[in-house]
Amino acid sequence: MNKIQGGCHCGHVSWEFELPVKTVVKCHCNNCRKLQGSDYSSWIVVPKSQFKVNSGREEISTYHFSEVSQKYFCANCGSTVYGINGKHFPTDFMVPLGEVDNYSEDLAPKIQVYSKDKAAWVHIHDDEPVVS
Numbered sequence: 001m002n003k004i005q006g007g008c009h010c011g012h013v014s015w016e017f018e019l020p021v022k023t024v025v026k027c028h029c030n031n032c033r034k035l036q037g038s039d040y041s042s043w044i045v046v047p048k049s050q051f052k053v054n055s056g057r058e059e060i061s062t063y064h065f066s067e068v069s070q071k072y073f074c075a076n077c078g079s080t081v082y083g084i085n086g087k088h089f090p091t092d093f094m095v096p097l098g099e100v101d102n103y104s105e106d107l108a109p110k111i112q113v114y115s116k117d118k119a120a121w122v123h124i125h126d127d128e129p130v131v132s
């Protein structure tokens, strides 16, 4: 199995990508907190050429939260379906780890970033190196 599939909550938008991915990031930054509504967020970093939207393309809306970064979301249910982090990963899509339908060990978080912004109760896991 080298294809990972997933999509938004209502099911209109579905996507797939091929393994291996570049990395899987657990992010503690303030942008992710606000955008995803959670105390931290986990993102699969997938080279653009390995990712495709299979359905619901017409349902996808875009929110630009910086000059180089966008989030794409389902206009029907509001789920983020992917994002672009133009600062750190300009050639990749950031895919929300929580939207995967067929999980694989390959998708376990590999690194943690923006740990200086983390919520006080969130513990850094020793097996996921802090890179910023």
Ligand SMILES: [Zn+2]
Pocket (backbone or CB within 6 Å): 008, 009, 010, 011, 012, 013, 074, 075, 076, 077, 078, 079
């Ligand atoms: Zn949806």
Ligand SMILES: [Zn+2]
Pocket (backbone or CB within 6 Å): 027, 028, 029, 030, 031, 032, 033, 041, 114
């Ligand atoms: Zn973040």
